[in-house]
Amino acid sequence: MAKDDTVSERSDEPSVLADRLHSAAIHLLRRLRAEDVASGLTAPRLSALSVVVFGGPLTLRALAAAEQVQPPTMTRLVRTLEQAGLVTRRPDPGDGRQVLIEATPEGREILAAGRARRTATLARRLENLPPDEREILGRAAPLLERLARPPD
Amino acid sequence: MAKDDTVSERSDEPSVLADRLHSAAIHLLRRLRAEDVASGLTAPRLSALSVVVFGGPLTLRALAAAEQVQPPTMTRLVRTLEQAGLVTRRPDPGDGRQVLIEATPEGREILAAGRARRTATLARRLENLPPDEREILGRAAPLLERLARPPD
């Protein structure tokens, strides 16, 4: 192997790059799980709540699609958020089948606090990064989000 | 909010960047889950197998630490890999408490095939990316892996 491939290896081969991004995603999430527990909001809950807070009222199906999860999974997720008083559910006035999910003021507060606590560790380490490396990550973030989105 | 912040927002604020990286990691993994199922190897199994294949024989505890998971979780993970014939477990000759985990030839084959299948979708999309964007991701991958590692 190359002498200093630990950090500097520049995976130009797409399949290798894909693999490394995938591996990095797994380990990054495991790394943050501890903070999740402390905040009382697990990763999926926090992620879903975030969409509800910033995405305004939306139907359960839309929320499930946004989170790339099947509807039953989102039903359960929303129920726990509702029981915690972070979101409300009300029937759509125009279509009785649909349910509109909206964040409560408390949900918005909790989200802000939870996000802060959860990303504190990561943010601290980002602050200690050299500016050029932080710059790279700053540009990579939108690309990663795009990669995670459905094909079109 | 800004009009076109969906993709182009350049999160310079560390806490915002941390949050976006976290969100991207969640969605990226959900995106790849379908391929996981098809390959018969879930994300944690594939990740652990990868460490065993490339990290040579190692103890269960070391593997758990490498995967940032508690020992009981790794015990179960290894058992399923062993039942699938992808790894072997043998007692450490020098220390009867420890167990050495090693990949079988079949494990190496399956890993290669599984990784290929799993990352195929992602790799295909990476190939379609403009060279400059792929370059950014190529440089970001090692940084992300470093971020996910324990402090020091």
Added chain:
DNA sequence: ATGCCTTCGTTAGCATAGCTAACGACTCGT
């Protein structure tokens, strides 16, 4: 050499989060 303390891996039991299948309620087009 004996005993205590630590370390390793396992078992047991719990919570969460994903999925599919099946179903009732509702809408809509004909």
Added chain:
DNA sequence: ACGAGTCGTTAGCTATGCTAACGAAGGCAT
């Protein structure tokens, strides 16, 4: 008005994470 399609839920399964508790093995001091 009725049949087809859509929405959300329930039921039930699997996988993955955790902590607590335990037995087996090693290490060290006396």
